[in-house]
Amino acid sequence: MRHTTPLIDKLESTKFIYNDIFAEEGIDCWIKDTIDWRDDYLQGKTNAISENLKDQIIYEPSKPLIFTEEIVQWWIGRVEEVKEDYFFASLRDLRGVESIAEIDISSVSEDQLEYVLVGAEFAYYVSRENRREGRRIVSKIEFNTPYLWTEKDQEKTEKLIEELFPEETSL
Amino acid sequence: MKLMSSIFKNEIIFNSPKEDEIEITLFGPGYGESAVLKLPDTGWFVIDSCRFAIGNSKVIPSLEYLKAHNADYIEAIILTHPHEDHYLGLAEIIKEYKGRIRYVCRYAAEGLREFKNYLAQQHIARLRNVYELATVFKAFEEAKNNGAWPKHLGELTPIINNPSTGAQVIALTPSGESIRRYTENLYKAIAKVGQYVQPVPDRLHNLIASAIWISVGSIRIILGSDLEEGTDNLTGWYGVLANPNKPNLSVNVIKVAHHGSHSAFCKEAWDEHKVNNLPIAILTPYVKGSNFLPKDADIKRLNEVASKVGVTSKIKYSNPKRVYSKEVMRLSESYMKNWYIKESQKEFGLIRIRLSKDGIIRETTTIPPAYWI
Numbered sequence: 001m002r003h004t005t006p007l008i009d010k011l012e013s014t015k016f017i018y019n020d021i022f023a024e025e026g027i028d029c030w031i032k033d034t035i036d037w038r039d040d041y042l043q044g045k046t047n048a049i050s051e052n053l054k055d056q057i058i059y060e061p062s063k064p065l066i067f068t069e070e071i072v073q074w075w076i077g078r079v080e081e082v083k084e085d086y087f088f089a090s091l092r093d094l095r096g097v098e099s100i101a102e103i104d105i106s107s108v109s110e111d112q113l114e115y116v117l118v119g120a121e122f123a124y125y126v127s128r129e130n131r132r133e134g135r136r137i138v139s140k141i142e143f144n145t146p147y148l149w150t151e152k153d154q155e156k157t158e159k160l161i162e163e164l165f166p167e168e169t170s171l
Numbered sequence: 172m173k174l175m176s177s178i179f180k181n182e183i184i185f186n187s188p189k190e191d192e193i194e195i196t197l198f199g200p201g202y203g204e205s206a207v208l209k210l211p212d213t214g215w216f217v218i219d220s221c222r223f224a225i226g227n228s229k230v231i232p233s234l235e236y237l238k239a240h241n242a243d244y245i246e247a248i249i250l251t252h253p254h255e256d257h258y259l260g261l262a263e264i265i266k267e268y269k270g271r272i273r274y275v276c277r278y279a280a281e282g283l284r285e286f287k288n289y290l291a292q293q294h295i296a297r298l299r300n301v302y303e304l305a306t307v308f309k310a311f312e313e314a315k316n317n318g319a320w321p322k323h324l325g326e327l328t329p330i331i332n333n334p335s336t337g338a339q340v341i342a343l344t345p346s347g348e349s350i351r352r353y354t355e356n357l358y359k360a361i362a363k364v365g366q367y368v369q370p371v372p373d374r375l376h377n378l379i380a381s382a383i384w385i386s387v388g389s390i391r392i393i394l395g396s397d398l399e400e401g402t403d404n405l406t407g408w409y410g411v412l413a414n415p416n417k418p419n420l421s422v423n424v425i426k427v428a429h430h431g432s433h434s435a436f437c438k439e440a441w442d443e444h445k446v447n448n449l450p451i452a453i454l455t456p457y458v459k460g461s462n463f464l465p466k467d468a469d470i471k472r473l474n475e476v477a478s479k480v481g482v483t484s485k486i487k488y489s490n491p492k493r494v495y496s497k498e499v500m501r502l503s504e505s506y507m508k509n510w511y512i513k514e515s516q517k518e519f520g521l522i523r524i525r526l527s528k529d530g531i532i533r534e535t536t537t538i539p540p541a542y543w544i
Contacts, residue, residue, distance in 0.1 A: 072499055073495060073503075086508065090459070098513040100511055100513065101508065102507065102508040102510075103507055104505075106506075119298055126502050126503060139502050139506060147367065148366070149296070149362040150365075153292075156291075157292060161287050164301060165287055165305060166309070
């Protein structure tokens with residue numbers, strides 16, 4: 001819920017001071033001449049706002065202070081078939097519930113499009129984001145990066161074949 | 172007592188076939204399929220294998236069935252192609268019958284070196300766990316070392332040819348050309364250093380699927396494995412039809428190829444299957460991944476060419492609303508279409524048909540969730 005709060009109230013909490021002044025994504029209220037005051041505060045010279053600073057308080061609607069993300073639901077998916085605008089995927093959630101779905105290609109970010117291949121695995125999750133602007137639900141698909149075959153892997157192959165198929169079968 | 176100790180709860184399962192009867196029993200719990208065949212004066216056959224989870228334990232229906240019938244010797248164990256839904260549990264059957272198997276047969280092996288390389292690469296890249304298949308390969312080796320005769324199944328490979336009983340079991344496929352194309356594709360799929368590892372499409376393995384033809388007296392049965400229609404006269408069902416030495420393809424019973432899929436339906440082949448009478452068609456559903464089979468259209472198509480169509484298990488899908496919150500549904504539905512939850516069956520069913528050598532159907536047994544359409 002958005003509401004208007006003067007900075008003076010927030011300063012009762014050190015955490016609020018810290019978040020409001022140093023939050024990366026802007027502050028919802030500030031003091032005009034913050035630099036001097038902040039330096040004093042950080043050096044422990046003051047733990048309260050001086051009278052002369054009170055006049056400089058600018059009121060802004062307050063927003064959630066810290067960005068948080070809560071996973072609502074996630075699946076591990078596997079691409080089964082790729083079509084022009086969507087791909088078929090099998091999905092499995094944490095409880096082992098299996099499902100199938102057609103997933104719109106537009107839900108995959110551009111930098112991941114090259115990974116949409118048959119057999120590719122991905123994590124698909126729905127999360128609740130708490131931001132200053134408010135709460136919103138988002139979904140994301142993150143593909144496992146395809147496995148790049150290396151010289152070292154090549155060396156492992158012969159050994160693995162011997163381990164898995166120890167006899168040169170005539171079958 | 173037998174009933175209590177068995178996973179089969181229906182007493183009818185334990186009735187043994189008569190001496191002169193041909194029996195075909197099909198299992199297909201939704202993922203995987205297996206056929207157990209009994210030929211008069213010849214013995215038991217197992218074609219492919221599947222596994223089914225009951226609680227925390229895993230059951231191999233065909234193995235349980237053999238035990239329920241006190242089968243003490245297997246004439247032939249056949250792996251038609253290297254798909255997981257056809258080999259799960261096969262190693263256990265071979266181990267159980269160690270030293271008591273006449274033939275261990277599998278699809279022809281010219282692509283084996285490429286296949287092993289491919290599997291190892293998939294394993295290292297964590298795209299596929301190959302231990303189960305490796306175990307099957309090892310079991311085949313052990314069976315061979317314990318007296319079983321190995322056979323590679325290619326086009327028209329005889330498995331059994333018993334002039335005294337008239338029993339014949341023949342592999343119809345894969346053709347030499349199918350094997351060549353398969354090997355070539357596998358070879359291409361093996362990543363070189365600096366390339367991404369990618370799996371071949373699962374359907375590639377259907378190219379070398381071994382369809383099995385069985386004949387005793389006037390009875391003919393075809394087990395279609397996952398053989399697809401084919402792209403020309405050298406592959407798939409078209410390849411079977413084009414072979415000048417093909418056997419009589421009219422049949423009494425057919426295990427429909429590839430779970431009844433459109434891609435495995437060859438009209439010309441069905442024209443031959445039904446030349447004398449419309450056959451009984453049985454199919455096993457496939458409910459893993461997105462491509463669930465059979466679709467309604469597949470059933471409709473089969474109904475037109477078969478006297479009756481049996482399905483070894485019910486496909487059950489439910490609406491995800493039943494499982495997920497409104498919030499999840501609202502967001503997911505904007506990206507996800509045709510979203511279905513897979514419902515697990517708690518039991519596996521079977522369809523069993525017994526016939527006399529002169530073509531009379533003596534018994535048809537259906538244990539739910541298997542059903543007739």
